[in-house]
Structures are given as C-alpha cells and as structure tokens.
Amino acid sequence: MLVVVNPLSGAEGDAQIAWLKQQLKQQQITATWFNTTGNFVSDRDAIVKATTTGTTVVVIGGDGTLHLVANAIARRNNPLALLPAGTGNDFARQFNYSKAQWRAAVFSDQVTNIDLGKVDSRWFVNVAGVGFNAHVMNNLGQKKRLGKLSYTYAGLISLFSAKSICYHSKTWPEHGMMLLLANGKHFGAGLTPAPMASLNDGQLELLWFTPKTHWQRVVVFASMLLKRHIGAKNVHHDRITELCIAQAGYDIEADGEIVGRTPATITCCRQALSIKKAPS
Structure with a gap:
C-alpha cells in the first residue's frame, strides 16, 4: 500500500492520517507514505516509481492530490482509495459517501472502474x-x-x-x-x-x-x-x-x-x- 498525503490538508487531513495509521497497525499492514511537494512532475514520477502492479494507492487530500495520483496510475492495475481532506472535495461529492463509508472503502475488495478526461497527455477526473x-x-x-x-x-x-x-x-x-x-x-x-x-x-x-x-x-x-x-x-x-x-x-x-x-x-x-x- 502507498499512502499519498497532501501535507497542507489541515485538521481533516491530520484526522484521516491518524485513523489510517491506527488501522494499519491493528491489521498489521505495511504501507509506504509519500508527502506531496507541490511539484507536479517530480511528485507524479515518484508515485509511479513507488507503485507496482496491484499496489493500492490511498489518497489523503482533495481534488488536486487526486488529480496528481490519477496522472501517476491511470491505465495501470492500481486501485485507488480516497480519504477526502480537501477544500472542495468535488470528486468525492458525487459519491454521496459518509466519512465512515470512505474509510471502509480503503480496505474493501469492491472496485469500480471510472472514466477519465484527458487534455493532450494530462489526465483529469472532474x-x-x-x-x-x-x-x-x-x-x-x-x-x-x-x-x-x-x-x-x-x-x-x-x-x-x-x-x-x-x-x-x-x-x-x-x-x-x-x-x-x-x-x-x-x-x-x-x-x-x-x-x-x-x-x-x-x-x-x-x-x-x-x-x-x-x-x-x-x-x-x-x-x-x-x-x-x-x-x-x-x-x-x-x-x-x-x-x-x-x-x-x-x-x-x-x-x-x-x-x-x-x-x-x-x-x-x-x-x-x-x-x-x-x-x-
């Protein structure tokens, strides 16, 4: 598991991080943690290098962090789990999930495949x-x-x-x-x-x-x-x-x-x- 965190996601991000660390410890799951830097290219490339086939990528952040991760793992066999912690959370909004449901999805075996948009070579979700x-x-x-x-x-x-x-x-x-x-x-x-x-x-x-x-x-x-x-x-x-x-x-x-x-x-x-x- 790779956990990608926006370090500027504030109190909500801190709460999601604390919850996930507790769950990983209880379930004895090892995860790699990556804090975004704001440099799109270097962050994207680092995420690509940190993922292998089948690696679950957990996003703690908002739409910008999700956008970054989508550009790293689109068309690859890497399921994405989202713990919303952004300003707008526009992508998360359309699922109508509660916080508990988003958290349950992290360890769920159920996956859905969604479309993405693409601006030339740049993917987008919303x-x-x-x-x-x-x-x-x-x-x-x-x-x-x-x-x-x-x-x-x-x-x-x-x-x-x-x-x-x-x-x-x-x-x-x-x-x-x-x-x-x-x-x-x-x-x-x-x-x-x-x-x-x-x-x-x-x-x-x-x-x-x-x-x-x-x-x-x-x-x-x-x-x-x-x-x-x-x-x-x-x-x-x-x-x-x-x-x-x-x-x-x-x-x-x-x-x-x-x-x-x-x-x-x-x-x-x-x-x-x-x-x-x-x-x-």
Missing part, C-alpha cells in the same frame, strides 16, 4: 475548461487554502475581469465566457456545472457559456449556483468523446489546476481508473 474558470484559478492562487468561500469570492470578482474567449461552433455563438468539458458533476468547491455527468458513460458533457454583458454574466453565474443553468439562455450543452480547441493562447484549467494552454485536444477515456468502493 472538469476541464478554458475561459472564466481558468481566470478564477489564476487569480485565486494560494488563496484556495482559505476555504470554500474563496472560490465563490474569486468567481464573483472574475465575472467582471475575465476576457471573452472564442470557440468555433457551427450552431452556437462564437464568443463566450467559458467552455467546460465535464467528466464529473462538480467543480469550484461545490458548483455543479454538469449535473447530468456520469463517471462511466464514455462521454464528456460540453457546456458553452455565452453571456455578452456583465449583467448576463451575473445571471449565468447565479443560475449555476442555483443549479438552474441547463437549458437557460446563453448556456449551450452537448455530449462529446473528443474536442479539439484550435484557438491558441488560452490557459486550460482542470481539477483546480492550470494544466496547459490551447491549442489542445480533450478526450474521454473509458474505464481508465480503478476506485475502491464502500462495501455493499
């Missing part, structure tokens, strides 16, 4: 996109550690400063605020841009937001907060397996991280990651 969401993450920086309200605050501020982006579509407006490709339902510490998304349908939900004025941006953002944006004016929806974004120079955000710049190809990869489930 949502990727360009435009407003990337602008928010660039402005947020280290403030993510301040809690969930920091996301909402940064989003409100960015409504009036994020520049429009261009996405060429045969049927929709060319200019808009944000283009999202969703594998999971949630992002931004609890927002639900893609309530219809499934982790095992082989598709990504495409959402193209096209408000033209500041007021329209406020309306769209408020409708997403209220989960009433699907089908609303200036919100366009489709399902895709692959999308090429040809326009150059846009930052790409995925799972709360800036992962690259356009042009890029975003794809859905079926059953790319094994997740441990709570016992039935």
Whole structure:
C-alpha cells in the first residue's frame, strides 16, 4: 500500500492520517507514505516509481492530490482509495459517501472502474475548461487554502475581469465566457456545472457559456449556483468523446489546476481508473 498525503490538508487531513495509521497497525499492514511537494512532475514520477502492479494507492487530500495520483496510475492495475481532506472535495461529492463509508472503502475488495478526461497527455477526473474558470484559478492562487468561500469570492470578482474567449461552433455563438468539458458533476468547491455527468458513460458533457454583458454574466453565474443553468439562455450543452480547441493562447484549467494552454485536444477515456468502493 502507498499512502499519498497532501501535507497542507489541515485538521481533516491530520484526522484521516491518524485513523489510517491506527488501522494499519491493528491489521498489521505495511504501507509506504509519500508527502506531496507541490511539484507536479517530480511528485507524479515518484508515485509511479513507488507503485507496482496491484499496489493500492490511498489518497489523503482533495481534488488536486487526486488529480496528481490519477496522472501517476491511470491505465495501470492500481486501485485507488480516497480519504477526502480537501477544500472542495468535488470528486468525492458525487459519491454521496459518509466519512465512515470512505474509510471502509480503503480496505474493501469492491472496485469500480471510472472514466477519465484527458487534455493532450494530462489526465483529469472532474472538469476541464478554458475561459472564466481558468481566470478564477489564476487569480485565486494560494488563496484556495482559505476555504470554500474563496472560490465563490474569486468567481464573483472574475465575472467582471475575465476576457471573452472564442470557440468555433457551427450552431452556437462564437464568443463566450467559458467552455467546460465535464467528466464529473462538480467543480469550484461545490458548483455543479454538469449535473447530468456520469463517471462511466464514455462521454464528456460540453457546456458553452455565452453571456455578452456583465449583467448576463451575473445571471449565468447565479443560475449555476442555483443549479438552474441547463437549458437557460446563453448556456449551450452537448455530449462529446473528443474536442479539439484550435484557438491558441488560452490557459486550460482542470481539477483546480492550470494544466496547459490551447491549442489542445480533450478526450474521454473509458474505464481508465480503478476506485475502491464502500462495501455493499
């Protein structure tokens, strides 16, 4: 067993660590512990080196730590167990597990295979996109550690400063605020841009937001907060397996991280990651 820990996960992370150490001692299980450093490439490579076929990888952290581990073990025979300890826990949210269920899953024999998204060669678990969401993450920086309200605050501020982006579509407006490709339902510490998304349908939900004025941006953002944006004016929806974004120079955000710049190809990869489930 390999345990990957975000050392900045605070009191919740400390509680999960203490619980897991106690369980490992009681069950006489040996584990290797790895603290992330914030350097994506070196952390990913270290996790790859520390895992062999069949090694269970336990993640203690949030969506960023999960994103890191997924990039190390996707398409490999390494079941992942999650002990949520992040700010948003957007991936964990869609399972509706209690803390006890997540803990039970660590030692469960039940596994489910889920889809992952991919931005060129970079895997993601939740949502990727360009435009407003990337602008928010660039402005947020280290403030993510301040809690969930920091996301909402940064989003409100960015409504009036994020520049429009261009996405060429045969049927929709060319200019808009944000283009999202969703594998999971949630992002931004609890927002639900893609309530219809499934982790095992082989598709990504495409959402193209096209408000033209500041007021329209406020309306769209408020409708997403209220989960009433699907089908609303200036919100366009489709399902895709692959999308090429040809326009150059846009930052790409995925799972709360800036992962690259356009042009890029975003794809859905079926059953790319094994997740441990709570016992039935």
